[in-house]
Amino acid sequence: MSPAQYARCLGGIVRREALRWLYQRSRFISALVRPMVWLAIFGAGFRFVLGVSIIPPYETYIPYEVYIAPGLVAMIQLFNGMQSSLSMVYDREMGSMKTLLISPFPRWFLLTAKLLAGVAVSVVQAYIFLAIAWFWEIEPPLWGYLFVLPALILSGLMLGALGLVLSSFIKQLENFAGVMNFVIFPMFFASSALYPLWRVKEASLTLYWICQANPFSQATELIRFALYGQFNVIAAAIVTGCLLVLMAAAVYGYDPGRGLIARRGGPAGGE
Amino acid sequence: MTAALAVTGLSHSFGKTQVLDQVGFALQPGDFTVLLGLNGAGKTTLFALVTRLYHSGTGSIAVFGHDVRHRAAAALAAMGVVFQQPTLDLDLTVEQNLFYHASLHGMARGQAAPRIEAELSRVGLLERRRDRVRQLSGGQRRRIELARALIHEPKLLLLDEPTVGLDIESRQFLIEHVRKLCAEQGLAVLWATHLIDEANDQARVIVLHRGKVLADGNAAELVARAEAPDLKAAFDRLVRAA
Numbered sequence: 478m479s480p481a482q483y484a485r486c487l488g489g490i491v492r493r494e495a496l497r498w499l500y501q502r503s504r505f506i507s508a509l510v511r512p513m514v515w516l517a518i519f520g521a522g523f524r525f526v527l528g529v530s531i532i533p534p535y536e537t538y539i540p541y542e543v544y545i546a547p548g549l550v551a552m553i554q555l556f557n558g559m560q561s562s563l564s565m566v567y568d569r570e571m572g573s574m575k576t577l578l579i580s581p582f583p584r585w586f587l588l589t590a591k592l593l594a595g596v597a598v599s600v601v602q603a604y605i606f607l608a609i610a611w612f613w614e615i616e617p618p619l620w621g622y623l624f625v626l627p628a629l630i631l632s633g634l635m636l637g638a639l640g641l642v643l644s645s646f647i648k649q650l651e652n653f654a655g656v657m658n659f660v661i662f663p664m665f666f667a668s669s670a671l672y673p674l675w676r677v678k679e680a681s682l683t684l685y686w687i688c689q690a691n692p693f694s695q696a697t698e699l700i701r702f703a704l705y706g707q708f709n710v711i712a713a714a715i716v717t718g719c720l721l722v723l724m725a726a727a728v729y730g731y732d733p734g735r736g737l738i739a740r741r742g743g744p745a746g747g748e
Numbered sequence: 749m750t751a752a753l754a755v756t757g758l759s760h761s762f763g764k765t766q767v768l769d770q771v772g773f774a775l776q777p778g779d780f781t782v783l784l785g786l787n788g789a790g791k792t793t794l795f796a797l798v799t800r801l802y803h804s805g806t807g808s809i810a811v812f813g814h815d816v817r818h819r820a821a822a823a824l825a826a827m828g829v830v831f832q833q834p835t836l837d838l839d840l841t842v843e844q845n846l847f848y849h850a851s852l853h854g855m856a857r858g859q860a861a862p863r864i865e866a867e868l869s870r871v872g873l874l875e876r877r878r879d880r881v882r883q884l885s886g887g888q889r890r891r892i893e894l895a896r897a898l899i900h901e902p903k904l905l906l907l908d909e910p911t912v913g914l915d916i917e918s919r920q921f922l923i924e925h926v927r928k929l930c931a932e933q934g935l936a937v938l939w940a941t942h943l944i945d946e947a948n949d950q951a952r953v954i955v956l957h958r959g960k961v962l963a964d965g966n967a968a969e970l971v972a973r974a975e976a977p978d979l980k981a982a983f984d985r986l987v988r989a990a
Contacts, residue, residue, distance in 0.1 A: 478821060482854025489851020493837070493844070500839040500880075576835045579799045580852035581824040734803040734817075 478582060486582050487590045494561060494594035508556065512549040512606050516613055519671075520545055532673055534705040546607075546615045547701035548670025550625075551632060551693060553606055554599045555664060558636035559643070559656050561595035574644070578731070585728050588641060592724070595640070596633035603629050617704045628703035628713075632696035635716050638723035639692075645730025668694040669701075692719040750813045752777050752904045752936030753798065758807030760793055760959075767793045769959040771807070775938060777903065780930040782947040782967075783940040784983065785956035791940040792832060794956070795908045798938075799829055811904055825853065828897030832908040836889055836896075838882040842873065845881060846896050853900040860899065867895035871925065887918025894922065898929075905929070905937045911946065919946075944980045953979070955986055962986045 498505060520542035531538060577587055607615070607622065617625075643660065665671075667684065668691050678685040688694050695715040702709035751774040758771040768790045775781055785791050797804045800816050800823070809816040811823035836845050843864065850860030868874040871891040873884075881889060890910060897905060905926070911919040923946060929935045939946065947953050947967050955963040955970070963970050963986055967979050974982035 478854055481856075485851050485854050485856060489848050492851075493840070493848045496840055496844055497837060573835050573837065575799075575801065575831055576829075576849070577852065578801055579824055579827075579829055581821040582852070582854070583821070733800050 483582065483586065486580065486586070487593065490577075490587075490590040491594040491597050494591075494598055498598045504560065508553060508602050509605060509609070511556065512553055513609065515545065515549050515552070516542055516610060516615075520613075530673075532675070534702045534707045534709075540614070542613050543615050544673070545671055546610055546613075547704055548665075548668065548697045549610075550603045550606060550629070550700050551636075551668075551670060551697040552665055553602050554629070554633045554636045554696070555661055555693060557595060557599035557602060558633070558638075558640040559661060561591070561598070561637060561640060584731055584733070588727055588731060589724070592634060592637045592641060595637045596630060599633045599637070600626070600629045603633075618706055621704045621706050624706050624708075625700060625703040628699045631713065631716050631720070632699055635692060635696060635720040635723065638720055638727055641727035642723050642730060645727055664691060664693040667691050668697055670694070670697045692716065695719070749776060751775060751810070752779070752812060753938065754808075754810045755794075755798070756808050756810075758794070758797065758804050758809065760790075760797060760804045767959050768797075768804070771956070771959070771961055773954055773961060773964055775904070775936045777936050778930055778934040779952060780927055780937045781939065781952045781954060783938055783954050783956055784942070784944065784947060785940070786942055786987070788958075789942075789956045790959040791956060792908060795829070795831075795906060795940065798906060799827070800824060825900070826902055827904040827906060828900070828902035830890075830893050830897050830905075830907040830910050832910075832912065834889060834893070836881045836892060839880060841878050841880055842868070842884070842892055843877040845892065846877075846899060849896045850899050855900060863899045863901070864895075867898050868892075871895045885918075887914050887921070890914060890918065890922060891925075894925065903935060905935050906940075907937070908940045909942070910939070911941065911943065944983055947979060955983060957987050957990050960990070962990055 524541040535543075577591065578584065580587055604622075607625075639660075643656070667688050669688060670693070674685060674688050674694070677688055692715065695712040698709050699712040699716055702712065753775040755774070756772050758768055759766070760768040771790075771794065773781075783791055783794070796802060798809050798811075798816065800820050803817055809823075811826050814822040814826070816823045837848075840848070846864045846868075847857065847860055850857075850864070855863075864877070865874065868877055871894060873888060873891055873895070876884065876888070881892065884892065894907075894910070907926070911922055914922070926937055926939065930937050941947075949966075949968045951967050952965065953963070953967045953970055954961060963973075965973070971977075971979055971982045974985045976982035976985055
Protein backbone atom coordinates (compact mmCIF):
# COMPACT_ATOMS: atom_id res chain seq x y z
CA MET A 478 0.00 0.00 0.00
CA SER A 479 1.37 3.42 -1.00
CA PRO A 480 1.20 6.62 1.10
CA ALA A 481 -1.44 7.94 -1.33
CA GLN A 482 -3.59 4.90 -0.62
CA TYR A 483 -3.21 5.43 3.12
CA ALA A 484 -4.30 9.03 2.65
CA ARG A 485 -7.35 7.95 0.61
CA CYS A 486 -8.32 5.46 3.27
CA LEU A 487 -8.03 8.08 6.02
CA GLY A 488 -9.95 10.59 3.89
CA GLY A 489 -12.73 8.07 3.29
CA ILE A 490 -13.08 7.25 6.98
CA VAL A 491 -13.17 10.92 8.00
CA ARG A 492 -15.67 11.73 5.26
CA ARG A 493 -18.00 8.95 6.35
CA GLU A 494 -17.90 10.06 9.98
CA ALA A 495 -18.65 13.65 8.96
CA LEU A 496 -21.54 12.60 6.69
CA ARG A 497 -23.05 10.43 9.39
CA TRP A 498 -22.86 13.27 11.84
CA LEU A 499 -24.54 15.64 9.42
CA TYR A 500 -27.24 13.18 8.39
CA GLN A 501 -28.13 11.91 11.82
CA ARG A 502 -30.13 14.98 12.77
CA SER A 503 -30.94 13.77 16.25
CA ARG A 504 -27.29 13.15 17.03
CA PHE A 505 -26.32 16.49 15.53
CA ILE A 506 -28.91 18.42 17.47
CA SER A 507 -28.50 16.60 20.77
CA ALA A 508 -24.75 17.13 20.57
CA LEU A 509 -25.43 20.87 20.52
CA VAL A 510 -28.42 21.01 22.81
CA ARG A 511 -26.88 18.94 25.62
CA PRO A 512 -24.11 21.39 26.56
CA MET A 513 -26.44 24.35 25.97
CA VAL A 514 -28.89 22.92 28.49
CA TRP A 515 -26.11 22.65 31.03
CA LEU A 516 -24.94 26.13 30.31
CA ALA A 517 -28.31 27.84 30.19
CA ILE A 518 -30.11 25.98 32.98
CA PHE A 519 -27.56 24.37 35.26
CA GLY A 520 -25.19 27.31 34.91
CA ALA A 521 -27.88 29.87 35.66
CA GLY A 522 -29.24 27.86 38.57
CA PHE A 523 -25.93 27.45 40.28
CA ARG A 524 -24.62 30.89 39.47
CA PHE A 525 -25.64 32.24 42.84
CA VAL A 526 -24.97 29.09 44.79
CA LEU A 527 -21.41 28.40 43.82
CA GLY A 528 -18.95 31.26 44.00
CA VAL A 529 -15.75 30.85 42.07
CA SER A 530 -12.72 32.59 43.48
CA ILE A 531 -9.86 33.78 41.35
CA ILE A 532 -7.98 30.69 40.21
CA PRO A 533 -5.67 30.24 37.26
CA PRO A 534 -6.06 30.73 34.36
CA TYR A 535 -8.69 33.36 35.28
CA GLU A 536 -7.40 36.74 36.34
CA THR A 537 -10.60 38.04 37.80
CA TYR A 538 -13.85 36.83 39.36
CA ILE A 539 -15.84 34.97 36.77
CA PRO A 540 -19.48 33.97 36.51
CA TYR A 541 -20.19 30.30 37.04
CA GLU A 542 -21.10 29.81 33.36
CA VAL A 543 -17.63 30.90 32.35
CA TYR A 544 -16.15 28.38 34.75
CA ILE A 545 -18.12 25.40 33.43
CA ALA A 546 -17.76 26.20 29.70
CA PRO A 547 -14.42 24.35 29.22
CA GLY A 548 -15.84 21.33 31.06
CA LEU A 549 -18.82 21.36 28.73
CA VAL A 550 -16.49 21.44 25.74
CA ALA A 551 -14.74 18.38 27.19
CA MET A 552 -18.15 16.80 27.74
CA ILE A 553 -18.96 17.23 24.05
CA GLN A 554 -15.78 15.37 23.29
CA LEU A 555 -16.50 12.68 25.85
CA PHE A 556 -19.94 12.01 24.39
CA ASN A 557 -18.53 12.08 20.91
CA GLY A 558 -15.73 9.68 21.79
CA MET A 559 -18.22 7.24 23.24
CA GLN A 560 -20.67 7.63 20.36
CA SER A 561 -18.25 7.22 17.49
CA SER A 562 -16.92 3.99 18.95
CA LEU A 563 -19.99 2.60 20.60
CA SER A 564 -22.49 3.78 18.04
CA MET A 565 -23.74 0.26 17.46
CA VAL A 566 -26.40 1.40 19.89
CA TYR A 567 -27.62 3.78 17.26
CA ASP A 568 -27.51 1.58 14.20
CA ARG A 569 -25.94 -1.72 15.11
CA GLU A 570 -22.58 -0.42 14.13
CA MET A 571 -20.83 -3.63 15.04
CA GLY A 572 -21.47 -4.75 11.50
CA SER A 573 -19.82 -1.68 10.10
CA MET A 574 -16.88 -2.13 12.47
CA LYS A 575 -16.39 -5.47 10.72
CA THR A 576 -16.36 -3.81 7.30
CA LEU A 577 -13.70 -1.45 8.60
CA LEU A 578 -11.57 -4.22 10.04
CA ILE A 579 -11.50 -6.32 6.86
CA SER A 580 -9.85 -3.50 4.96
CA PRO A 581 -6.35 -4.56 3.85
CA PHE A 582 -4.73 -1.70 5.75
CA PRO A 583 -3.02 -2.49 9.08
CA ARG A 584 -5.39 -2.57 11.98
CA TRP A 585 -3.53 0.05 14.04
CA PHE A 586 -3.92 2.42 11.10
CA LEU A 587 -7.64 1.73 10.73
CA LEU A 588 -8.23 2.31 14.43
CA THR A 589 -6.17 5.51 14.37
CA ALA A 590 -8.05 6.72 11.30
CA LYS A 591 -11.38 6.01 12.99
CA LEU A 592 -10.15 7.90 16.03
CA LEU A 593 -9.02 10.90 13.96
CA ALA A 594 -12.37 10.94 12.16
CA GLY A 595 -14.21 11.10 15.48
CA VAL A 596 -11.91 13.86 16.68
CA ALA A 597 -12.48 15.93 13.54
CA VAL A 598 -16.22 15.83 14.22
CA SER A 599 -15.81 16.59 17.91
CA VAL A 600 -13.59 19.61 17.23
CA VAL A 601 -16.20 21.09 14.90
CA GLN A 602 -18.88 20.50 17.53
CA ALA A 603 -16.74 22.15 20.19
CA TYR A 604 -16.27 25.26 18.04
CA ILE A 605 -19.99 25.48 17.28
CA PHE A 606 -20.66 25.32 21.03
CA LEU A 607 -18.04 27.98 21.76
CA ALA A 608 -19.56 30.22 19.09
CA ILE A 609 -23.02 29.93 20.66
CA ALA A 610 -21.59 30.26 24.17
CA TRP A 611 -20.22 33.63 23.18
CA PHE A 612 -23.77 34.93 23.52
CA TRP A 613 -23.72 33.76 27.16
CA GLU A 614 -20.82 36.10 27.73
CA ILE A 615 -18.27 33.34 27.58
CA GLU A 616 -15.78 35.47 25.78
CA PRO A 617 -12.25 34.15 25.96
CA PRO A 618 -9.59 36.22 24.19
CA LEU A 619 -9.64 35.78 20.44
CA TRP A 620 -6.31 34.00 20.27
CA GLY A 621 -7.72 31.58 22.84
CA TYR A 622 -9.92 30.14 20.08
CA LEU A 623 -6.75 29.34 18.16
CA PHE A 624 -4.77 28.07 21.17
CA VAL A 625 -7.56 25.72 22.11
CA LEU A 626 -7.35 23.81 18.81
CA PRO A 627 -4.37 21.59 19.71
CA ALA A 628 -5.87 21.08 23.17
CA LEU A 629 -9.15 19.97 21.60
CA ILE A 630 -7.35 17.58 19.27
CA LEU A 631 -5.35 16.06 22.13
CA SER A 632 -8.26 15.69 24.51
CA GLY A 633 -10.51 14.46 21.69
CA LEU A 634 -7.97 11.78 20.81
CA MET A 635 -7.70 10.66 24.42
CA LEU A 636 -11.46 10.45 24.98
CA GLY A 637 -11.98 8.81 21.58
CA ALA A 638 -9.32 6.22 22.42
CA LEU A 639 -11.21 5.52 25.63
CA GLY A 640 -14.32 4.81 23.55
CA LEU A 641 -12.34 2.45 21.31
CA VAL A 642 -10.97 0.58 24.30
CA LEU A 643 -14.44 0.21 25.76
CA SER A 644 -15.85 -1.01 22.46
CA SER A 645 -13.18 -3.69 22.24
CA PHE A 646 -13.07 -4.80 25.86
CA ILE A 647 -16.46 -4.49 27.41
CA LYS A 648 -19.16 -6.80 26.16
CA GLN A 649 -21.93 -5.62 28.43
CA LEU A 650 -21.86 -2.01 27.32
CA GLU A 651 -24.25 -2.68 24.53
CA ASN A 652 -26.56 0.15 25.25
CA PHE A 653 -25.79 3.75 25.66
CA ALA A 654 -27.53 3.96 29.02
CA GLY A 655 -24.86 1.67 30.46
CA VAL A 656 -22.14 3.90 29.08
CA MET A 657 -23.91 6.95 30.53
CA ASN A 658 -24.16 5.45 33.99
CA PHE A 659 -20.81 3.78 34.28
CA VAL A 660 -18.52 5.95 32.18
CA ILE A 661 -19.85 9.37 31.23
CA PHE A 662 -21.52 10.42 34.49
CA PRO A 663 -18.76 9.27 36.86
CA MET A 664 -16.09 10.83 34.66
CA PHE A 665 -17.99 14.07 34.27
CA PHE A 666 -19.06 14.53 37.89
CA ALA A 667 -15.79 13.41 39.48
CA SER A 668 -13.86 16.06 37.63
CA SER A 669 -13.06 19.73 37.63
CA ALA A 670 -15.71 20.39 34.97
CA LEU A 671 -18.45 21.65 37.31
CA TYR A 672 -16.56 22.77 40.40
CA PRO A 673 -13.01 23.83 41.14
CA LEU A 674 -11.10 21.04 42.83
CA TRP A 675 -10.08 23.15 45.84
CA ARG A 676 -13.74 23.13 46.79
CA VAL A 677 -13.90 19.36 46.42
CA LYS A 678 -10.82 19.10 48.63
CA GLU A 679 -12.65 20.92 51.41
CA ALA A 680 -15.44 18.38 51.20
CA SER A 681 -13.48 15.15 50.80
CA LEU A 682 -9.80 14.53 50.33
CA THR A 683 -10.43 11.10 48.77
CA LEU A 684 -12.80 12.54 46.22
CA TYR A 685 -10.28 15.26 45.51
CA TRP A 686 -7.65 12.71 44.56
CA ILE A 687 -10.12 10.72 42.51
CA CYS A 688 -10.95 13.90 40.61
CA GLN A 689 -7.26 14.70 40.16
CA ALA A 690 -6.56 11.22 38.83
CA ASN A 691 -9.51 11.39 36.45
CA PRO A 692 -8.14 11.98 32.93
CA PHE A 693 -11.31 13.91 32.15
CA SER A 694 -10.29 16.56 34.74
CA GLN A 695 -6.96 16.90 33.01
CA ALA A 696 -8.62 17.20 29.60
CA THR A 697 -10.91 19.89 31.03
CA GLU A 698 -7.99 21.81 32.53
CA LEU A 699 -5.99 21.52 29.32
CA ILE A 700 -8.90 23.07 27.41
CA ARG A 701 -9.54 25.69 30.14
CA PHE A 702 -5.97 26.95 30.15
CA ALA A 703 -5.63 26.85 26.36
CA LEU A 704 -8.82 28.87 25.97
CA TYR A 705 -7.08 31.66 27.88
CA GLY A 706 -3.85 31.36 25.95
CA GLN A 707 -2.00 29.32 28.57
CA PHE A 708 -0.39 25.91 28.37
CA ASN A 709 -1.02 23.57 31.27
CA VAL A 710 2.03 21.33 31.07
CA ILE A 711 0.92 18.80 33.67
CA ALA A 712 -2.53 18.38 32.14
CA ALA A 713 -1.03 18.03 28.65
CA ALA A 714 1.44 15.41 29.89
CA ILE A 715 -1.23 13.38 31.65
CA VAL A 716 -3.65 13.57 28.70
CA THR A 717 -0.87 12.50 26.31
CA GLY A 718 0.14 9.66 28.63
CA CYS A 719 -3.46 8.46 28.90
CA LEU A 720 -3.85 8.69 25.12
CA LEU A 721 -0.82 6.46 24.56
CA VAL A 722 -1.93 3.90 27.13
CA LEU A 723 -5.53 3.83 25.87
CA MET A 724 -4.49 3.60 22.21
CA ALA A 725 -2.12 0.74 23.01
CA ALA A 726 -4.97 -0.97 24.86
CA ALA A 727 -7.33 -0.43 21.91
CA VAL A 728 -4.83 -1.86 19.43
CA TYR A 729 -4.33 -4.80 21.80
CA GLY A 730 -8.08 -5.24 22.22
CA TYR A 731 -8.58 -5.40 18.46
CA ASP A 732 -5.46 -7.49 17.81
CA PRO A 733 -6.62 -10.56 15.88
CA GLY A 734 -4.20 -12.83 17.68
CA ARG A 735 -4.08 -11.70 21.27
CA GLY A 736 -6.86 -9.28 21.98
CA LEU A 737 -10.24 -9.86 23.48
CA ILE A 738 -11.77 -9.69 20.02
CA ALA A 739 -10.23 -13.12 19.48
CA ARG A 740 -11.38 -14.59 22.75
CA ARG A 741 -14.86 -13.22 22.49
CA GLY A 742 -15.38 -13.62 18.79
CA GLY A 743 -16.03 -10.35 17.02
CA PRO A 744 -16.45 -6.70 17.85
CA ALA A 745 -18.84 -6.21 20.74
CA GLY A 746 -20.44 -9.55 21.07
CA GLY A 747 -20.53 -11.49 17.83
CA GLU A 748 -21.24 -15.19 17.86
CA MET B 749 -2.91 -23.84 -9.71
CA THR B 750 -2.92 -21.84 -6.47
CA ALA B 751 -6.12 -22.35 -4.54
CA ALA B 752 -8.33 -19.27 -4.15
CA LEU B 753 -8.85 -20.30 -0.56
CA ALA B 754 -7.00 -23.05 1.25
CA VAL B 755 -8.04 -23.90 4.79
CA THR B 756 -5.89 -26.49 6.53
CA GLY B 757 -6.30 -28.13 9.94
CA LEU B 758 -8.25 -25.16 11.28
CA SER B 759 -9.39 -25.38 14.90
CA HIS B 760 -10.77 -22.69 17.14
CA SER B 761 -12.33 -22.51 20.56
CA PHE B 762 -13.88 -19.84 22.73
CA GLY B 763 -12.84 -20.82 26.24
CA LYS B 764 -13.71 -24.48 26.60
CA THR B 765 -16.14 -24.51 23.69
CA GLN B 766 -14.61 -26.01 20.59
CA VAL B 767 -16.20 -24.18 17.67
CA LEU B 768 -14.09 -25.50 14.80
CA ASP B 769 -12.27 -28.82 14.80
CA GLN B 770 -9.64 -29.64 12.17
CA VAL B 771 -11.53 -27.98 9.33
CA GLY B 772 -9.88 -28.28 5.94
CA PHE B 773 -10.92 -27.61 2.34
CA ALA B 774 -9.75 -25.76 -0.74
CA LEU B 775 -11.59 -23.58 -3.26
CA GLN B 776 -10.38 -23.17 -6.82
CA PRO B 777 -11.05 -20.12 -9.00
CA GLY B 778 -14.50 -20.46 -10.56
CA ASP B 779 -15.79 -22.76 -7.79
CA PHE B 780 -19.23 -22.07 -6.38
CA THR B 781 -19.15 -23.78 -3.02
CA VAL B 782 -22.00 -23.96 -0.57
CA LEU B 783 -20.98 -24.22 3.05
CA LEU B 784 -23.97 -25.95 4.51
CA GLY B 785 -24.58 -26.09 8.23
CA LEU B 786 -27.22 -25.56 10.84
CA ASN B 787 -27.13 -22.46 13.02
CA GLY B 788 -24.22 -22.81 15.42
CA ALA B 789 -22.27 -25.13 13.10
CA GLY B 790 -19.31 -22.72 13.15
CA LYS B 791 -19.89 -20.97 9.82
CA THR B 792 -19.69 -17.44 11.20
CA THR B 793 -16.54 -18.27 13.17
CA LEU B 794 -14.98 -19.74 10.04
CA PHE B 795 -15.79 -16.51 8.17
CA ALA B 796 -14.35 -14.40 10.97
CA LEU B 797 -11.11 -16.38 10.82
CA VAL B 798 -10.86 -16.23 7.03
CA THR B 799 -11.46 -12.46 7.10
CA ARG B 800 -8.88 -12.09 9.88
CA LEU B 801 -11.25 -10.55 12.36
CA TYR B 802 -9.26 -12.75 14.69
CA HIS B 803 -6.76 -15.58 14.41
CA SER B 804 -7.33 -19.25 14.97
CA GLY B 805 -5.69 -21.36 17.63
CA THR B 806 -4.27 -23.85 15.13
CA GLY B 807 -4.25 -24.41 11.42
CA SER B 808 -3.71 -22.11 8.49
CA ILE B 809 -5.73 -20.10 5.98
CA ALA B 810 -4.29 -18.93 2.68
CA VAL B 811 -5.96 -16.74 0.06
CA PHE B 812 -4.28 -17.20 -3.34
CA GLY B 813 -1.22 -18.40 -1.47
CA HIS B 814 -1.15 -15.44 0.94
CA ASP B 815 -1.33 -16.55 4.54
CA VAL B 816 -4.05 -14.56 6.31
CA ARG B 817 -1.95 -14.25 9.43
CA HIS B 818 1.36 -13.23 7.88
CA ARG B 819 0.38 -11.55 4.63
CA ALA B 820 -2.95 -10.13 5.68
CA ALA B 821 -2.94 -7.12 3.34
CA ALA B 822 -2.56 -9.22 0.18
CA ALA B 823 -5.08 -11.79 1.40
CA LEU B 824 -7.71 -9.20 2.38
CA ALA B 825 -7.24 -7.21 -0.83
CA ALA B 826 -8.14 -10.33 -2.83
CA MET B 827 -11.42 -11.02 -1.05
CA GLY B 828 -14.87 -9.50 -1.01
CA VAL B 829 -17.21 -10.21 1.87
CA VAL B 830 -20.95 -10.04 2.48
CA PHE B 831 -21.56 -10.44 6.19
CA GLN B 832 -24.55 -12.06 7.78
CA GLN B 833 -25.80 -8.89 9.43
CA PRO B 834 -26.45 -5.77 7.37
CA THR B 835 -23.45 -3.45 7.38
CA LEU B 836 -24.55 -0.50 5.27
CA ASP B 837 -24.91 2.96 6.75
CA LEU B 838 -28.64 3.55 6.55
CA ASP B 839 -28.33 7.33 6.68
CA LEU B 840 -25.83 7.57 3.87
CA THR B 841 -26.70 7.27 0.20
CA VAL B 842 -25.93 4.12 -1.75
CA GLU B 843 -23.09 5.86 -3.54
CA GLN B 844 -21.59 7.27 -0.35
CA ASN B 845 -21.54 3.79 1.15
CA LEU B 846 -19.78 2.42 -1.89
CA PHE B 847 -17.21 5.21 -2.08
CA TYR B 848 -16.46 4.61 1.59
CA HIS B 849 -15.76 0.96 0.84
CA ALA B 850 -13.54 1.91 -2.12
CA SER B 851 -11.51 4.21 0.12
CA LEU B 852 -11.00 1.34 2.57
CA HIS B 853 -9.22 -0.38 -0.29
CA GLY B 854 -7.16 2.72 -1.09
CA MET B 855 -9.00 3.41 -4.35
CA ALA B 856 -9.07 6.97 -5.72
CA ARG B 857 -12.51 8.43 -6.43
CA GLY B 858 -11.79 8.55 -10.16
CA GLN B 859 -10.90 4.89 -10.09
CA ALA B 860 -13.85 3.93 -7.91
CA ALA B 861 -16.58 5.82 -9.81
CA PRO B 862 -16.66 3.58 -12.93
CA ARG B 863 -16.43 0.44 -10.78
CA ILE B 864 -19.36 1.59 -8.66
CA GLU B 865 -21.37 2.38 -11.75
CA ALA B 866 -20.60 -1.01 -13.28
CA GLU B 867 -21.47 -3.01 -10.16
CA LEU B 868 -24.64 -1.03 -9.48
CA SER B 869 -25.84 -1.53 -13.04
CA ARG B 870 -25.14 -5.21 -12.74
CA VAL B 871 -27.44 -5.53 -9.73
CA GLY B 872 -29.97 -3.25 -11.44
CA LEU B 873 -29.81 -0.42 -8.93
CA LEU B 874 -27.85 2.27 -10.73
CA GLU B 875 -30.78 4.67 -10.71
CA ARG B 876 -31.02 4.37 -6.93
CA ARG B 877 -27.45 5.43 -6.28
CA ARG B 878 -28.35 8.80 -4.79
CA ASP B 879 -31.05 7.39 -2.51
CA ARG B 880 -30.46 6.86 1.16
CA VAL B 881 -30.03 3.18 2.01
CA ARG B 882 -32.89 3.54 4.48
CA GLN B 883 -35.27 4.00 1.53
CA LEU B 884 -34.37 0.64 0.01
CA SER B 885 -35.98 -2.72 0.69
CA GLY B 886 -34.14 -5.58 2.40
CA GLY B 887 -33.51 -7.32 -0.89
CA GLN B 888 -32.18 -4.15 -2.51
CA ARG B 889 -29.86 -3.53 0.43
CA ARG B 890 -28.45 -7.03 0.03
CA ARG B 891 -27.83 -6.39 -3.64
CA ILE B 892 -25.99 -3.20 -2.74
CA GLU B 893 -23.86 -5.15 -0.28
CA LEU B 894 -23.03 -7.63 -3.00
CA ALA B 895 -22.11 -4.79 -5.38
CA ARG B 896 -19.99 -3.26 -2.63
CA ALA B 897 -18.08 -6.49 -2.03
CA LEU B 898 -17.08 -6.54 -5.71
CA ILE B 899 -15.95 -2.92 -6.23
CA HIS B 900 -12.28 -3.63 -5.63
CA GLU B 901 -12.46 -6.61 -8.01
CA PRO B 902 -11.76 -9.43 -5.58
CA LYS B 903 -11.11 -12.92 -6.85
CA LEU B 904 -12.63 -14.62 -3.83
CA LEU B 905 -16.14 -13.82 -2.63
CA LEU B 906 -17.37 -14.86 0.80
CA LEU B 907 -21.06 -14.67 1.68
CA ASP B 908 -22.31 -15.51 5.15
CA GLU B 909 -26.02 -16.41 5.08
CA PRO B 910 -26.66 -13.69 2.47
CA THR B 911 -30.31 -14.58 1.88
CA VAL B 912 -31.55 -14.53 5.47
CA GLY B 913 -34.78 -12.55 5.69
CA LEU B 914 -35.15 -12.09 1.94
CA ASP B 915 -38.21 -12.91 -0.15
CA ILE B 916 -38.05 -15.67 -2.73
CA GLU B 917 -37.49 -13.34 -5.65
CA SER B 918 -34.58 -11.52 -4.02
CA ARG B 919 -33.03 -14.83 -2.97
CA GLN B 920 -33.28 -16.13 -6.49
CA PHE B 921 -31.73 -12.98 -7.93
CA LEU B 922 -28.82 -13.11 -5.53
CA ILE B 923 -28.02 -16.78 -6.11
CA GLU B 924 -28.25 -16.53 -9.88
CA HIS B 925 -26.19 -13.36 -9.94
CA VAL B 926 -23.39 -14.90 -7.91
CA ARG B 927 -23.42 -18.13 -9.95
CA LYS B 928 -23.09 -16.06 -13.09
CA LEU B 929 -20.11 -14.20 -11.64
CA CYS B 930 -18.48 -17.54 -10.93
CA ALA B 931 -19.03 -18.81 -14.42
CA GLU B 932 -18.18 -15.61 -16.29
CA GLN B 933 -15.36 -14.17 -14.22
CA GLY B 934 -13.82 -17.20 -12.58
CA LEU B 935 -14.67 -15.83 -9.17
CA ALA B 936 -14.29 -18.34 -6.33
CA VAL B 937 -17.32 -18.20 -4.06
CA LEU B 938 -17.95 -19.57 -0.59
CA TRP B 939 -21.66 -19.32 0.14
CA ALA B 940 -22.56 -20.16 3.73
CA THR B 941 -26.15 -21.07 4.40
CA HIS B 942 -28.47 -23.28 6.40
CA LEU B 943 -30.97 -23.35 3.52
CA ILE B 944 -30.41 -26.59 1.66
CA ASP B 945 -32.27 -25.53 -1.47
CA GLU B 946 -29.59 -22.95 -2.18
CA ALA B 947 -27.31 -25.74 -3.37
CA ASN B 948 -28.25 -27.03 -6.81
CA ASP B 949 -27.09 -30.38 -8.16
CA GLN B 950 -23.93 -29.02 -9.74
CA ALA B 951 -22.83 -27.07 -6.68
CA ARG B 952 -20.04 -28.28 -4.51
CA VAL B 953 -21.25 -28.69 -0.96
CA ILE B 954 -19.25 -28.70 2.27
CA VAL B 955 -21.29 -29.89 5.21
CA LEU B 956 -20.17 -28.32 8.48
CA HIS B 957 -21.64 -29.64 11.69
CA ARG B 958 -20.57 -28.79 15.23
CA GLY B 959 -17.29 -27.44 13.90
CA LYS B 960 -16.39 -30.48 11.80
CA VAL B 961 -16.51 -31.08 8.06
CA LEU B 962 -18.83 -34.08 7.65
CA ALA B 963 -18.83 -34.17 3.87
CA ASP B 964 -17.27 -32.35 0.94
CA GLY B 965 -18.23 -32.93 -2.66
CA ASN B 966 -20.62 -32.39 -5.49
CA ALA B 967 -24.25 -32.21 -4.33
CA ALA B 968 -25.26 -35.12 -6.55
CA GLU B 969 -22.36 -37.21 -5.21
CA LEU B 970 -23.34 -36.52 -1.61
CA VAL B 971 -26.89 -37.63 -2.33
CA ALA B 972 -25.67 -40.81 -4.00
CA ARG B 973 -23.17 -41.58 -1.25
CA ALA B 974 -25.80 -41.20 1.46
CA GLU B 975 -28.26 -43.25 -0.61
CA ALA B 976 -30.80 -40.52 -0.01
CA PRO B 977 -33.57 -39.27 -2.32
CA ASP B 978 -32.38 -35.67 -2.20
CA LEU B 979 -29.83 -33.37 -0.62
CA LYS B 980 -32.03 -32.56 2.34
CA ALA B 981 -32.38 -36.21 3.24
CA ALA B 982 -28.65 -36.75 2.69
CA PHE B 983 -27.88 -33.81 4.97
CA ASP B 984 -30.24 -35.09 7.67
CA ARG B 985 -28.62 -38.52 7.58
CA LEU B 986 -25.12 -37.08 7.83
CA VAL B 987 -26.04 -34.86 10.75
CA ARG B 988 -27.89 -37.62 12.58
CA ALA B 989 -24.98 -40.01 12.17
CA ALA B 990 -22.50 -37.46 13.54
